Amino acid sequence: MKRFDIIVNLKNSSALYMPCMIKPCKFDEVREQFIDESKPFCRTSWLCFEFKFLPPAFFNHILAWYIKQYSVSVITEKGTRNERKALYRQIGVFNLDSSGCEQLVVCEGPNVIALQVWSSRMLYRTYGDFGENLLRFIDTISDRYRLKITYEKTFKCNDGDFTIYRKRIDDLQTKEYRCLEHRINHGSEDLVNPWGFSALTQNTTSDEDT
Structure with a gap:
């Protein structure tokens, strides 16, 4: 069952999880366990992989892959004050190092998989390697099970709902774009820079080609 990611060991632990049986x-509610909105906290934009069709069990493989690589973040449940791993159906939160200051958030929505990084350090850096690694793993799983899966990269503002109103780089033709969810303008670079992309470079290249 481990071979097919039906059960998976937590990193550096003998504890076993079944991704398909994790509660929703x-x-x-998960975000509130990590982020106090009254205090400074950095969130990247959402990097999304938008699929024409996402097989129901596909995200379980992705969640299992992250469980093997990173330590799962720990939260304290409201009411009981018991500690538990931040693993839920369609959501996983992972510590990027032993400090607990940065978390990688991996989520699933309707035909979309989304990544976001939370940081209490307030340090600017890019996280493009996470997107590239996930792309390679998606291709690996597709080849392993002989699945014909098509997808494209899209983006969503850092405090938005990644399941709606996503933007492609080709949509970002100006320094600002209109966010339909928040009904205000956001900076195009703020959407793509955290993941190692540049909207302005993309647009300049396209203009020169024409």
Whole structure:
């Protein structure tokens, strides 16, 4: 069963998890366990992989892959004050190092898989390697099970709902774009820079080609 990611060991642990049996939880409830909105906290934009069709069990393989690589973040449940791993159906939160200051958030929505990084360090850096590594793993799983899966990269603002109103780089033709969810303008570079892309470079190249 481990071979097919039906059960998976936590990193550096003998504990076993079954991704398909993890209980659900609302994303806002998970976020509240990590982020105090009254204090400074850095969130990247969402990097999304938008699929024409995402097989139901596909995200379980991705969640299992992250469980093997990173330590799962720990939260304290409201009411009981018991500690538990931040693993839920369609949501996983992972510590990027032993400090606990940075978390990688991996989520699934309707035909979309999304990544976001949370950081209490307030340090600017890019996280393009996470997207590239996930792309390679998606291709590996597709080849392993002989699946014909098509997808494209899209982006969503850092405090938005990644399941709606996503943007492609080709959509970002100006320094700002209109966010339909928040009904305000956001900076195009803020959307793509955290993941190692540049909207302005993309647009300049396209203009020169024409």
